[in-house]
Structures are given as C-alpha cells and as structure tokens.
Amino acid sequence: MSLRSPLGVALGRGAAGEGAAHWWAQRASAVALVPLTLWFLLSLTRLPLDDFAAVTLWVARGANPLWLALLLVALCFHSRLGVQVVIEDYVHSGALKFAALLLNSAAHLLLVAAGLYAVLRIVLRGLA
Amino acid sequence: MFSDAHEVPSGRERPLSPHLSIYRFMYTMALSILHRFTGVLLALGLCALVYWLMSAAAGESAYERSGWLFRGWAFRVLLLAWLASYCFHFFNGLRHLAWDAGLGFERVHARRSARLVIVLAILAFLIAAWVLFWPRAGAP
Numbered sequence: 524m525s526l527r528s529p530l531g532v533a534l535g536r537g538a539a540g541e542g543a544a545h546w547w548a549q550r551a552s553a554v555a556l557v558p559l560t561l562w563f564l565l566s567l568t569r570l571p572l573d574d575f576a577a578v579t580l581w582v583a584r585g586a587n588p589l590w591l592a593l594l595l596v597a598l599c600f601h602s603r604l605g606v607q608v609v610i611e612d613y614v615h616s617g618a619l620k621f622a623a624l625l626l627n628s629a630a631h632l633l634l635v636a637a638g639l640y641a642v643l644r645i646v647l648r649g650l651a
Numbered sequence: 652m653f654s655d656a657h658e659v660p661s662g663r664e665r666p667l668s669p670h671l672s673i674y675r676f677m678y679t680m681a682l683s684i685l686h687r688f689t690g691v692l693l694a695l696g697l698c699a700l701v702y703w704l705m706s707a708a709a710g711e712s713a714y715e716r717s718g719w720l721f722r723g724w725a726f727r728v729l730l731l732a733w734l735a736s737y738c739f740h741f742f743n744g745l746r747h748l749a750w751d752a753g754l755g756f757e758r759v760h761a762r763r764s765a766r767l768v769i770v771l772a773i774l775a776f777l778i779a780a781w782v783l784f785w786p787r788a789g790a791p
Contacts, residue, residue: 550751553744560737568782572721575714578707595701602694609687634701641704648708 545604552601559594583649588642595638603631679765686743689736696733699726727784734779739772 527543566587571577581587606627614620674680699720706717720726746764749755755764 550748553748557741557745560741564737564779575707575711578714582704582707591704598697598700602690602697605687605690606694609691634697638701638704641701641708644708645704 545607549601549604549608552597552604555593555597556601559590559597562590563594579645579649582642582645588646591642592639595635595642599631599635599638602634603627606631679761682743682765682768685739686747689740692736693733693740696729696736699729699733730783731780734783735772735776738775738779739768742768742771742775 531543566581570581582591607624610620610623610627614623702717703721706714746755746768749764755761
C-alpha cells in the first residue's frame with residue numbers, strides 16, 4: 524500500500540516538495556528503536572555501572588558492540604529527524620532556521636561518530 | 652463574482668502550523684506536544700549516553716572522573732526525567748505508528764489510546780525507576 528498521492532508519485536515529491544523520505548526514515552528508525560532501546564535498558568539494569576571493568580567487558584562482549592552500534596545509529600538518526608521537525612515548525616526566521624538545522628545535523632553527526640568511536644575503542648582495548 | 656481566493660497573495664502574515672491558539676484545549680493535544688517535548692529531552696539524554704561511552708573508552712581514570720556528572724544528585728533527577736520521557740515517548744510512539752498504519756483514527760479511539768498511553772507510561776516508569784534505583788542504591 525502506498526500512502527502517497529498519485530500526483531505526488533508522478534512528480535516524485537510530496538505537497539511540500541519533499542518529506543516522504545523523511546517521514547519513512549523517522550518511522551523506520553522508530554520501529555528499529557523499539558527492540559534496541561528495550562535491550563539496552565534491560566542490560567543497564569543488570570550492569571554494575573560503578574564498575575569500569577564490568578562496563579567495558581559488557582560493551583565488548585559477544586554481539587553487544589553490534590547492537591550498541593545499531594542503537595547509536597538509529598538513536599542519532601531518529602533524534603536528528605525529530606529535532607529537525609521541531610526546528611522547522613517553531614523557528615520561522617530564515618537565517619536562524621538554516622543555522623539551527625545545520626547545527627542540529629552537525630551535532631547529531633558528532634554524537635554518532637563519537638559513540639561509534641567509543642564502542643570501537645573499548646572493543647579494541649579488550650582485544651589487546 | 653470573483654472570490655478572494657483568486658487574488659494575488661497580499662503578503663499578509665498567514666498562520667503557520669502548528670497554530671495551537673485557535674483550538675479548544677483537549678488532553679490529546681497535551682499528548683501531542685508532550686511527544687515533542689520528551690523527544691527533545693531524550694535528544695539531550697543522547698549526549699549523556701555518548702559521554703558515558705566516551706569516558707569508558709578513554710580508560711579507567713577517565714571513567715572515574717566522569718562520576719562528577721553521573722554520581723551527582725542532579726544527574727539522578729535528570730535520569731528520572733529521561734526515564735519518564737522514554738516511557739511516554741515509547742508508548743505514544745507506538746500510538747503514532749498505529750495511526751501511520753491507518754489504525755485508531757476515530758475520535759473515541761484516539762482518546763481511549765491517549766488514556767491507555769498515560770496509564771502504561773506511568774506504570775512502566777514506576778517499574779523501571781524501582782528496578783534502576785531500588786536494589787543498587789549506589790549505582791545510577
């Protein structure tokens with residue numbers, strides 16, 4: 524089932540000229556985040572967070588780095604899209620909106636890069 | 652007769668979405684704005700999550716130093732706020748996904764699902780807060 528209007532499909536765009544891809548991306552990441560965030564929070568409850576060794580062992584153990592990487596990517600993706608919509612709806616001045624959208628994208632790119640780097644570094648330290 | 656619709660745009664400020672002030676308040680509206688509010692709060696929580704991972708990646712002494720944030724009472728308040736935000740955003744997000752699938756649009760259904768989201772979010776928050784804070788009082 525397509526949720527797009529025939530005219531929108533023909534022109535390759537929605538009513539605003541864009542947005543269908545954004546809409547789908549936000550929903551797809553939301554669905555992915557349901558199991559990922561539940562897994563993460565349940566794991567946190569069983570983790571002694573004061574214990575550095577236990578925390579880093581958990582990050583590096585088994586498939587955890589993979590799930591953490593997916594969690595970080597999906598979280599940052601979903602968060603960036605969500606904050607973007609909030610900015611688009613509430614910031615009406617053109618220059619300010621442009622700056623805010625740019626800052627939003629940059630901040631979330633930085634967050635996902637830093638998070639993935641951290642997971643990778645913990646895994647590599649465990650191998651050394 | 653020509654209607655106003657055919658005239659050249661006047662350049663007058665036209666209302667932009669979301670025009671909150673023209674509707675009578677309904678609790679379903681509170682849920683809608685809460686979804687955004689909790690989403691933005693959770694985006695800030697994402698910064699804390701990445702800081703936690705970065706401090707663990709930087710080594711044991713760096714991890715200990717990050718305690719200035721994670722061990723403080725202010726962070727516990729933040730953690731509870733993020734937990735509450737997550738519980739609400741999770742269940743209301745499922746409600747939005749149901750709408751996106753074309754389910755539950757009827758007014759009576761939307762209001763019933765709103766009340767269900769509130770009840771489930773409060774229950775989940777109480778259980779999660781109890782699990783996170785009660786058995787290990789020293790480790791938020």
